[in-house]
Amino acid sequence: MLEEIKKDLPEFTCLICQKTSDAFQLSVFEDLEFLACQHCGSVTTTPIPDDEFISEYLDSSRTAQLAPFPHNLEKKHFKKHLQDLKAAAQGPKCIDVKCHNGYRTELARMRYFSDITGIDSNPFAIEIAEKRFNKGYFINTSLKDFTDSGEKFDSAICYHGLEYTNSPDEYLQNLLKILNDKAAVYFSLCDGNHFMAPSNFLKWKEVRYPERTHYISREGLDTLLKRNGFKVVKRYRRFLPYQHVIARKQS
Numbered sequence: 348m349l350e351e352i353k354k355d356l357p358e359f360t361c362l363i364c365q366k367t368s369d370a371f372q373l374s375v376f377e378d379l380e381f382l383a384c385q386h387c388g389s390v391t392t393t394p395i396p397d398d399e400f401i402s403e404y405l406d407s408s409r410t411a412q413l414a415p416f417p418h419n420l421e422k423k424h425f426k427k428h429l430q431d432l433k434a435a436a437q438g439p440k441c442i443d444v445k446c447h448n449g450y451r452t453e454l455a456r457m458r459y460f461s462d463i464t465g466i467d468s469n470p471f472a473i474e475i476a477e478k479r480f481n482k483g484y485f486i487n488t489s490l491k492d493f494t495d496s497g498e499k500f501d502s503a504i505c506y507h508g509l510e511y512t513n514s515p516d517e518y519l520q521n522l523l524k525i526l527n528d529k530a531a532v533y534f535s536l537c538d539g540n541h542f543m544a545p546s547n548f549l550k551w552k553e554v555r556y557p558e559r560t561h562y563i564s565r566e567g568l569d570t571l572l573k574r575n576g577f578k579v580v581k582r583y584r585r586f587l588p589y590q591h592v593i594a595r596k597q598s
């Protein structure tokens with residue numbers, strides 16, 4: 348019996364910390380498994396959908412009318428965190444890497460970053476953003492395609508973007524290409540290893556498929572950012588299963 352249980356433990360290599368372990372299986376839904384890495388605690392959807400599939404889903408989704416924050420408290424935190432991002436940035440140019448319906452970008456523009464660009468690969472989201480906020484500057488493109496523009500920024504807002512890719516390393520390498528040296532980046536994402544995340548993982552309202560593939564732990568995020576040339580300069584304590592950090596590009 349014990350042997351059978353052992354056999355069932357899936358071995359996988361965590362894309363966040365890059366270590367191999369017998370993963371903890373948190374939930375199963377049809378052919379999908381949600382596996383937690385024994386080393387860093389990050390949770391990954393297995394099999395991981397490829398980027399084409401994720402992009403296709405994200406770009407055809409017409410959910411641009413969804414609320415920009417899970418609840419009002421997050422808006423309050425967002426404003427405080429942007430104030431710190433502004434203080435950490437060494438120049439005025441900012442980019443919102445996934446601007447969605449433009450609400451958060453506009454909030455950032457009005458309060459702290461008059462020179463802000465919002466990008467999103469979803470054409471419907473950009474259409475909504477442009478209609479709502481005519482003083483904003485929005486571009487319908489993906490982070491990957493935008494790297495061809497050669498434009499560089501002093502700060503960036505990555506609100507849940509790092510979870511929407513099957514390759515967080517590639518995402519961060521693309522991000523580096525559009526940042527000036529010493530640029531400051533605000534990362535806001537779920538915390539897959541937070542004590543407040545529901546023990547029945549599928550019941551967590553933040554669990555989504557196929558677009559959200561990684562539920563990165565705090566330890567995992569530190570390792571991932573360090574590996575890609577970022578240093579965490581500020582981490583906010585949270586009672587809810589989210590995490591927010593400001594990191595600096597190391598030149």
Ligand SMILES: [Zn+2]
Nearest residue numbers: 361364384387
């Ligand atoms: Zn890991």
